[in-house]
């Protein structure tokens with residue numbers, strides 16, 4: 257019997273609970289999406305003998321960008337069977353799958369000493385594992401079975417340079433996000449101050465534990481809350497961002513009407529959403545931190561990363577506010593999980609949406625402090 261290969265893994269401790277179940281989600285990730293076939297997967301397909309090889313290549317197409325799975329008549333992956341399962345996996349096993357099918361919804365960043373790994377909540381089965389727990393998500397360095405190395409995402413250069421300090425930085429960040437003595441926005445504010453202080457204190461050098469301790473103290477020493485900016489400009493901005501996220505062209509009067517409607521319910525609905533689903537939003541924020549490898553998800557420094565993080569979080573929360581506005585009631589938990597999954601799917605899988613938000617951070621939030629960003633969202 258061969259021994260299972262293991263590796264050091266850092267991140268939320270829920271990973272082994274995930275089992276793909278196409279029947280439970282309606283094979284969500286097998287429909288509509290573009291599914292690339294990486295060169296190693298193509299080689300594996302080529303090494304099969306006929307008729308399996310012929311059958312597989314009959315379900316692939318070659319595009320300028322490379323090979324990909326064909327879609328069947330209903331827009332699903334050509335390998336998806338009527339039972340909601342993948343015929344490629346059923347007939348040949350998981351090892352034959354292209355990297356994207358083998359890994360989704362797991363996202364792995366591989367460093368020299370450990371791998372960082374999280375589940376994307378755009379998979380409904382993963383969302384049910386990640387979001388509902390009422391206890392804070394545990395985060396640890398531990399051993400787990402190693403995943404195929406070609407399916408890992410290469411971390412950005414800055415993250416690689418700060419590898420030695422990354423787990424400590426992320427643990428500090430998570431301790432702010434999971435501080436249940438504070439409101440969600442107070443926690444975000446402290447996180448923003450912490451990252452701003454780290455950026456100012458450390459420049460390009462990874463911090464040691466003492467520097468992290470001092471930055472954490474600095475983050476805790478300021479005002480607990482930032483005064484909120486006037487409702488209408490804030491809500492107009494969020495409504496415009498939401499429309500852009502779904503690539504919808506809303507005329508100015510429609511955006512204005514939407515912002516006005518949300519303004520009527522915002523205070524009460526937000527309070528109720530935080531009361532009933534604060535733990536879900538907290539878990540979403542903590543999970544995002546690992547899934548996108550904050551504070552190195554985008555260029556521009558640690559504070560810019562905080563801005564992107566806060567903007568994405570607010571967009572997710574804003575979708576719940578929109579639902580509460582439309583239905584005149586805060587959504588139930590099932591709807592909340594589905595809505596958050598859809599927003600994250602949009603944010604994670606649409607290059608246009610991702611580019612757009614990075615552009616917002618670079619232009620609309622340029623030069624703003626963490627306090628100012630929190631007050632504007």
Ligand code: SF4
Pocket residue numbers: 275276277278281282283284285286360361378379380381382
């Ligand atoms: S990975 Fe998730 S979304 Fe995709 S088929 Fe499996 S359970 Fe469904």
